[in-house]
Amino acid sequence: MKKGDHLFLVDGSGFIFRAFHALPALTRKSDKLPVGAVAGFCNMLWKLLTDARDTSVGVTPTHFAVIFDYSSKTFRKEIYPDYKANRQAPPEDLVPQFGLIREATRAFNLPCIELEGYEADDIIATYARQAEAIGADVTIISSDKDLMQLVTPNVHMYDSMKDKQISIPEVIEKWGVPPEKMIDLQSLTGDSTDNVPGVPGIGPKTAATLLEQFGDLDTLLARAHEIKQDKRRESILAAREILPLSKMLVTLKTDTPVGVPLGDLELKPQDGPRLVAFLKAMEFTSLTRRVAEVCGCDLASIEPAEVPIEWNGKAHGPDLDDPAAEAKAAPVTTPKEKSPGNGAGEIGQDAAHLPKAFAEGRAAALAARPVDHSTYETIRDPAHLNRFLTLVRETGLVAFDTETTSLDAMQAELVGFSLATIDNRTDPSSGTISACYVPVGHKSGTGDLLGGGLVENQIPIKDALAALKDLLEDETILKIGQNLKYDALLMRRYGIAVRAFDDTMLISYVLDAGNGTHGMDSLSERWLGHTPIAFKDVAGSGKGAVSFDQVDIARATAYAAEDADVTLRLWLLLKPRLAAEGLMRVYERLERPLVDVLARMEERGISVDRQILSRLSGELAQSAARIEDEIYELAGERFNIGSPKQLGDILFGKMGLSGATKTKTGQWSTSAQVLEDLAAAGEPLPRRIVDWRQLTKLKSTYTDALPGYIHPQTKRVHTSYAMAATTTGRLASSEPNLQNIPVRTAEGRKIRTAFIAEPGNLLVSADYSQIELRVLAHAAEIPQLVQAFADGIDIHAMTASEMFGVPVEGMPSDIRRRAKAINFGIIYGISAFGLANQLGIERSEAGDYIKRYFERFPGIKAYMEETKAKARDLGYVETIFGRRIHYPEIRSSNPSVRAFNERAAINAPIQGSAADVIRRAMIRMEPALEENRINARMLLQVHDELIFEAPEAECEKAIPVIRQVMEHAAMPAISMKVPLAVDARAAKNWDEAH
Numbered sequence: 001m002k003k004g005d006h007l008f009l010v011d012g013s014g015f016i017f018r019a020f021h022a023l024p025a026l027t028r029k030s031d032k033l034p035v036g037a038v039a040g041f042c043n044m045l046w047k048l049l050t051d052a053r054d055t056s057v058g059v060t061p062t063h064f065a066v067i068f069d070y071s072s073k074t075f076r077k078e079i080y081p082d083y084k085a086n087r088q089a090p091p092e093d094l095v096p097q098f099g100l101i102r103e104a105t106r107a108f109n110l111p112c113i114e115l116e117g118y119e120a121d122d123i124i125a126t127y128a129r130q131a132e133a134i135g136a137d138v139t140i141i142s143s144d145k146d147l148m149q150l151v152t153p154n155v156h157m158y159d160s161m162k163d164k165q166i167s168i169p170e171v172i173e174k175w176g177v178p179p180e181k182m183i184d185l186q187s188l189t190g191d192s193t194d195n196v197p198g199v200p201g202i203g204p205k206t207a208a209t210l211l212e213q214f215g216d217l218d219t220l221l222a223r224a225h226e227i228k229q230d231k232r233r234e235s236i237l238a239a240r241e242i243l244p245l246s247k248m249l250v251t252l253k254t255d256t257p258v259g260v261p262l263g264d265l266e267l268k269p270q271d272g273p274r275l276v277a278f279l280k281a282m283e284f285t286s287l288t289r290r291v292a293e294v295c296g297c298d299l300a301s302i303e304p305a306e307v308p309i310e311w312n313g314k315a316h317g318p319d320l321d322d323p324a325a326e327a328k329a330a331p332v333t334t335p336k337e338k339s340p341g342n343g344a345g346e347i348g349q350d351a352a353h354l355p356k357a358f359a360e361g362r363a364a365a366l367a368a369r370p371v372d373h374s375t376y377e378t379i380r381d382p383a384h385l386n387r388f389l390t391l392v393r394e395t396g397l398v399a400f401d402t403e404t405t406s407l408d409a410m411q412a413e414l415v416g417f418s419l420a421t422i423d424n425r426t427d428p429s430s431g432t433i434s435a436c437y438v439p440v441g442h443k444s445g446t447g448d449l450l451g452g453g454l455v456e457n458q459i460p461i462k463d464a465l466a467a468l469k470d471l472l473e474d475e476t477i478l479k480i481g482q483n484l485k486y487d488a489l490l491m492r493r494y495g496i497a498v499r500a501f502d503d504t505m506l507i508s509y510v511l512d513a514g515n516g517t518h519g520m521d522s523l524s525e526r527w528l529g530h531t532p533i534a535f536k537d538v539a540g541s542g543k544g545a546v547s548f549d550q551v552d553i554a555r556a557t558a559y560a561a562e563d564a565d566v567t568l569r570l571w572l573l574l575k576p577r578l579a580a581e582g583l584m585r586v587y588e589r590l591e592r593p594l595v596d597v598l599a600r601m602e603e604r605g606i607s608v609d610r611q612i613l614s615r616l617s618g619e620l621a622q623s624a625a626r627i628e629d630e631i632y633e634l635a636g637e638r639f640n641i642g643s644p645k646q647l648g649d650i651l652f653g654k655m656g657l658s659g660a661t662k663t664k665t666g667q668w669s670t671s672a673q674v675l676e677d678l679a680a681a682g683e684p685l686p687r688r689i690v691d692w693r694q695l696t697k698l699k700s701t702y703t704d705a706l707p708g709y710i711h712p713q714t715k716r717v718h719t720s721y722a723m724a725a726t727t728t729g730r731l732a733s734s735e736p737n738l739q740n741i742p743v744r745t746a747e748g749r750k751i752r753t754a755f756i757a758e759p760g761n762l763l764v765s766a767d768y769s770q771i772e773l774r775v776l777a778h779a780a781e782i783p784q785l786v787q788a789f790a791d792g793i794d795i796h797a798m799t800a801s802e803m804f805g806v807p808v809e810g811m812p813s814d815i816r817r818r819a820k821a822i823n824f825g826i827i828y829g830i831s832a833f834g835l836a837n838q839l840g841i842e843r844s845e846a847g848d849y850i851k852r853y854f855e856r857f858p859g860i861k862a863y864m865e866e867t868k869a870k871a872r873d874l875g876y877v878e879t880i881f882g883r884r885i886h887y888p889e890i891r892s893s894n895p896s897v898r899a900f901n902e903r904a905a906i907n908a909p910i911q912g913s914a915a916d917v918i919r920r921a922m923i924r925m926e927p928a929l930e931e932n933r934i935n936a937r938m939l940l941q942v943h944d945e946l947i948f949e950a951p952e953a954e955c956e957k958a959i960p961v962i963r964q965v966m967e968h969a970a971m972p973a974i975s976m977k978v979p980l981a982v983d984a985r986a987a988k989n990w991d992e993a994h
Helices: 012-022 036-054 075-079 097-107 120-134 145-150 168-175 179-189 204-214 217-222 230-238 243-250 272-282 285-295 323-328 348-353 363-368 382-395 461-472 484-493 504-512 520-528 535-539 553-580 584-604 610-635 644-654 672-680 684-703 746-752 771-780 783-791 795-804 813-827 832-839 843-856 858-874 895-931 952-967
Strands: 006-011 063-067 137-141 155-159 164-166 397-404 414-423 432-439 478-481 501-503 606-608 720-722 732-734 761-768 876-878 884-886 937-942 945-951 982-987
Touching: 006 012, 006 036, 006 120, 012 036, 012 063, 012 097, 012 120, 036 097, 036 272, 036 285, 063 120, 075 243, 097 272, 120 137, 120 145, 145 155, 145 168, 145 179, 164 168, 168 179, 179 204, 179 217, 179 243, 204 217, 204 230, 217 243, 272 285, 363 520, 363 553, 382 397, 382 414, 382 432, 382 461, 397 484, 397 553, 414 461, 414 553, 432 553, 478 484, 478 553, 484 501, 484 584, 501 504, 501 584, 504 520, 504 553, 504 584, 504 884, 520 553, 535 553, 553 584, 584 720, 584 895, 584 937, 610 684, 610 746, 644 684, 672 684, 672 832, 684 746, 761 895, 761 952, 771 783, 771 813, 771 858, 771 895, 783 795, 795 813, 795 843, 813 832, 813 843, 813 895, 832 843, 843 858, 858 876, 858 895, 876 895, 884 895, 895 937, 895 945, 895 952, 945 952, 952 982
Parallel strands: 006 063, 006 137, 137 155, 397 478, 478 501
Antiparallel strands: 155 164, 397 414, 414 432, 720 732, 761 945, 761 982, 876 884, 937 945
């Protein structure tokens, strides 16, 4: 090896577990041998070898090695017997694959390196430092934080799942310290996974702060008495004896006695026949074909290799001196095949749409087959499209996706669409996936100012839409989409209603809210082990980006057909889980029906008065200018108020205000919380800064920006609702966000006056009254609250009376305000510190309030403790409708992380139940209005409020119907112990109606 070479070091052990958990169960057809992890490993390795230059790494390696753990018996275990003591034995299906993966590495003609007594990370560290010393570059293929201590200007890491390079800035961004301080940070925080002791109560953020203050761990220990926080100082001092051990455990050895010299890691050409023979033996059909094509091998002439399937327990794997592990390492005969879920008869109303392969439990195997872009068809004529649609009708289901000119479904033009279905013609027992792309609006990119003429050999859009209408409106064919609301709204604009559908994003949301995101790329990587083609790789990025109608059709086919293909695979894996995990009713009652409702609401939009916005913008500018003058006077000089650096220098450098903290970049922090705390403490300048920020944000976000969202044809604003953006079921609004317009300030309410009804109509606002407190009273069964709501008593006055012994009649407003703050604060897990800030009182007094509250309402405290216990036990909490919200970190050893998750878990069933109630109301609303022959149209949903537009003459009739639907939305599924109440009124604008 020489200067300028580039070494790839693959964390093989990490690859194994990522491959195993990313893919569904997969067995070799001939003998049921588990090979899912082997398949994922081979695909990841092949992609790395062939596509490295096209990833964020951007280079092709000259040297390459795959590094494995030898066993759990390492020198660290001798130093500290409890090291990794809490690691569970590997899954039964994974055990026989350890040896096969090593065989795979050798079949790829790659060095397969492991060393008794050392971990893979130590070998990687040794090779990395050796290569760096020569002047070579190193890329470590892993995202493991333990390896981040190795990062330097010449040593980088690469997360292949996310196609993300991890260099010095990424380490600092993630952990708050540079790579050279990662050892000290990990020593302080410890590691619950590896059972490395740290300092109790010290998480990564606190550790980073301490290291920034003291420089390194040794200095921190020597000057621990200088730490101002009592608890933190005591924790550090108490852990002084154990910290050197922690540092020894987390420090990677860079002098491991590796037996293979660097020069022997030179990347050698693939031995095509050997690799193909191995892949044939594993029965990886698609990958075998791809490798054969690249290596120029004759598939028919190569026999499958004789790969030993007995796992040599004495050579590889976990602690092999353990008899239990030895037993698990026995030769595999017929392991149990994991079921993808229940059969067709248990899947609910969609059983008729399930193909034979799905009903026979072959869905997981079908979905696990490698994605093969070479099989995708480009359909350019109606006859070809009809042949594909005939196949769809035989199968009874199709994945559907559109490609357009814009992310705004109200202005996008259709460029093409993709379809994927199960094809049983060549393999009736399990089927294959067939996918295609149908271009209808691709342009040449040259010609007139409109972007050139249409590319030849595309189906005329009129013919394509006619075929789509027949397909999408056919209720006997299940349409499967990912975030289908966008496609449904687009199709509505072309006069097509999508009927009988499933949405994989929403299925994932119901199954795994809180366990990651639900976008297609993320789901594909998690469940299929496949990274889809990125949009930027097709359409470009930055100044070189083009709209999809300018994309070459061949590239568009690979991208678009893959979307449909992946969506179908995700449905095959995820849909059975709904029934198996008892969540089908949540999906069918709260999620799927809402897609059409929201699509119609987004299509309707709402009118906005430009003149009102223009006037308000001027008023806000004048108010902000007046406050600017006050700020300059208080500061004693003029400066850029919008500059955090200049503001921090004024507040903490010049004026010396208390509470100063610094950001990672060394600047004074001027966050909203810092300024709010200073304002609450009576500091006039921070108070005016807060006021100035609020005004300028209202101006830039709403009065200046809203006119740009007015649709050129409808002359209305059409917000977009995200259904899977929050963990609790609340909807999120964007482009523009209409849910964050403040209502507690006069300026915020003025902005709502710009939202108006069309002539002859009024806006009707219907708002749930204290719905979360009512849900709390129902769920926690608090007698006083239940009775108060039943009697229609002012709940905040009743709480104040209970807590402070003040009669409800003639109660001072300040006392009621305090009770209101506590009532709502308790729902969100407010602390004494938070309540003190909100009410402007001492923390001890706020603590007394909270203590007294729980004494007066003991059922609430019991409910909270019960909810936390359930979340710790199950990993999730449930709303009253059965929606699950997962908190995977609620068992975290980090106290701050654990406390945050506990607070969130307490609030989630309450907030989530309220969100479920309003979802049910929205789903039931339009049929109720139609049944009563009322022309009111539902336009917006903003938290606990629904906004309608109705003819003036019908508002008096509409309001009772709207209120009736909303107040009885939980029934008959849930019999609420307290009544739901709705305030509703009609007016010319939103503010007056609210």
